[in-house]
Amino acid sequence: MKENLVSLLILDLALIIALAKAxxxxxxxxxxxxxxxxxxxxxxxxxxxxxxxxSGTLVPVEVRPYLGALADVGLVLFMFAVGLEFDFERLRGSGRMAGAAVAGAALVPFALGLGLGWYLLRTYEPPHRTAFLLFIGVAVSVTAFPVLARILSDRGMNGTWLGSVALSTAAVCDLAAWSMLAGIQALAGASGHQWRVLLVVPYAAVLFLLVRPLLGRYLAGEGAAGSQPAGTFTLVLVGALVSAGVTQWIGLHFVMGAFLFGLVVPRREKTSAVREELLQRTQHMTVLLLPVYFVVAGFKVDLSDIGADGLVQLAAIFLVAVTGKFAGTWFAARSSGMSPRGSAVLACLMNTRGLTELIALGIGMEAGLLDQRLYSLFVVMAVATTAMTGPVLRLLTGRGDQELELDFIVPPPRRSVESPAPARRTVLARSEPPRTRW
Structure with missing residues (x-):
C-alpha cells in the first residue's frame, strides 16, 4: 500500500469513528x-x-477496499458477540407465550414476504427465483436482538416478564433467520461448490462436541484463577476468526461461523466471569470497527433515482414488513392470554430490525439476490421500522417519573372454580442498562 493510501485510510477511519460517535x-x-x-x-x-x-471526496475509491476489509473484521466481532451474548436459559423461562410469539413474529411475515417476492418479480429477474422468494420472506421477518435489548433497557423494561418474552422471541427469530439465510445462500451458491455446504453439519458437530468441552475446561480454569489474561481473549478471538473463515470456505457467509463460535462458548457458572470479560473486550473493539461497516453499507445505497415505481415498491415493502410483524405477533400474543395493550407493545418491539437486517441484506446482495436499487429500498425499511419503535412504544406505554406501568395480563396458574384468578397488574420498574450497546 502506498504511503498516501495509508494516510488516507487512517484519516478516513478517524473521520468515520468521529461521525459515528456524533x-x-x-x-x-x-x-x-x-x-x-x-x-x-x-x-x-x-x-x-x-x-x-x-463520498468520493471524503472516502476515495482506492481506499474503500481496505475499509471493506476492516468492516468485515468488525462484522465478525459483532456476530461473535451476538452469539456470545445469546442466553439459552432465557428461552426456558418465557414458556408458551414466547413460543406463540415466535410463530406469529416469524411465520406470518415470512408468508407475506413470499407474496411480496412474487410482486417484486414483476420488475426484477434474480438469477435464482426460489432463493429470491425465500430471501424476501426472511428479510421482512428479521428482528434485531441486540437493538431490541438496548431499547428495552432504555425503556426500563429490562429484566421484566414482558422483556424476557420479547428477548426470547427475538432470539429464536434471529436463530431461525440465520439458519434460513445459510440455506438460502447455499441454494443460490455457484454450481460446483454447493457440495461444501454439507460440511457445515460435521463442522457444527465438531464445535459443539469437541471444541465446546475443551474450551469449557480452559475457561473454567481461567475463572478459578481469578484473572482473565490477554491470552484467553486472543485464543477465543482466533477461534472466532478461524470459524468465520471455515464457513466462508464452505459456502456460507463468514458471519455464520462467527455467530456459531459465539454460541459454542460455555454458559456455565464457572465460566461466567471469563465470558463477561470476553464480551466486554469484544464490544470495545467493535466500537472502533463496526461504524466502518455502516459506511461501507452506505456506499451501496443510492436513493437518488428510485422514481415513482421505486416509491411504490418501498411502500409495499414497508407495509408487508410492519403489518406482518405487528399483526402476527399481536394475534399470537392475544391467543396466549396477553392483554390487547401488552400484545401491541410486544408486536411493536418485534418490528425492530436495525443492524441485523443490514447484515442480512448484505448477504443477499453478495449472493446476487438483490441489486443496488432493491437493497436501498430494504435498507430504508430497516432504518424506518427501527426508528419508529421508540415513538410508538412511548404512545403505547407512557412514561412516568419513577416507573413504567403496563396493564399486562400474565396468564395465571390454574385454580379451582371457587377461587378464580384475578387479573393482575405488572409494574415494570426501571433497571440499569445492560452491557450491550447495539
Whole structure:
C-alpha cells in the first residue's frame, strides 16, 4: 500500500469513528438507539447525496477496499458477540407465550414476504427465483436482538416478564433467520461448490462436541484463577476468526461461523466471569470497527433515482414488513392470554430490525439476490421500522417519573372454580442498562 493510501485510510477511519460517535449521540438525544444515528451517518456518506461527490471526496475509491476489509473484521466481532451474548436459559423461562410469539413474529411475515417476492418479480429477474422468494420472506421477518435489548433497557423494561418474552422471541427469530439465510445462500451458491455446504453439519458437530468441552475446561480454569489474561481473549478471538473463515470456505457467509463460535462458548457458572470479560473486550473493539461497516453499507445505497415505481415498491415493502410483524405477533400474543395493550407493545418491539437486517441484506446482495436499487429500498425499511419503535412504544406505554406501568395480563396458574384468578397488574420498574450497546 502506498504511503498516501495509508494516510488516507487512517484519516478516513478517524473521520468515520468521529461521525459515528456524533451521530449516535444525536440519535440518543432524539430518543433513538445510537445505532440509528450511526447507520444514517453511513447512508449520508453514500452516493445518495450530491451524486456521490461527497463520498468520493471524503472516502476515495482506492481506499474503500481496505475499509471493506476492516468492516468485515468488525462484522465478525459483532456476530461473535451476538452469539456470545445469546442466553439459552432465557428461552426456558418465557414458556408458551414466547413460543406463540415466535410463530406469529416469524411465520406470518415470512408468508407475506413470499407474496411480496412474487410482486417484486414483476420488475426484477434474480438469477435464482426460489432463493429470491425465500430471501424476501426472511428479510421482512428479521428482528434485531441486540437493538431490541438496548431499547428495552432504555425503556426500563429490562429484566421484566414482558422483556424476557420479547428477548426470547427475538432470539429464536434471529436463530431461525440465520439458519434460513445459510440455506438460502447455499441454494443460490455457484454450481460446483454447493457440495461444501454439507460440511457445515460435521463442522457444527465438531464445535459443539469437541471444541465446546475443551474450551469449557480452559475457561473454567481461567475463572478459578481469578484473572482473565490477554491470552484467553486472543485464543477465543482466533477461534472466532478461524470459524468465520471455515464457513466462508464452505459456502456460507463468514458471519455464520462467527455467530456459531459465539454460541459454542460455555454458559456455565464457572465460566461466567471469563465470558463477561470476553464480551466486554469484544464490544470495545467493535466500537472502533463496526461504524466502518455502516459506511461501507452506505456506499451501496443510492436513493437518488428510485422514481415513482421505486416509491411504490418501498411502500409495499414497508407495509408487508410492519403489518406482518405487528399483526402476527399481536394475534399470537392475544391467543396466549396477553392483554390487547401488552400484545401491541410486544408486536411493536418485534418490528425492530436495525443492524441485523443490514447484515442480512448484505448477504443477499453478495449472493446476487438483490441489486443496488432493491437493497436501498430494504435498507430504508430497516432504518424506518427501527426508528419508529421508540415513538410508538412511548404512545403505547407512557412514561412516568419513577416507573413504567403496563396493564399486562400474565396468564395465571390454574385454580379451582371457587377461587378464580384475578387479573393482575405488572409494574415494570426501571433497571440499569445492560452491557450491550447495539
Amino acid at each position: 451521530a449516535g449521540r444525536l440519535a440518543r438525544a432524539l430518543g433513538q438507539p445510537p445505532v440509528i444515528g450511526e447507520i444514517v451517518a453511513g447512508l449520508l456518506l453514500g452516493p445518495t447525496l450530491f451524486g456521490g461527490a461527497l
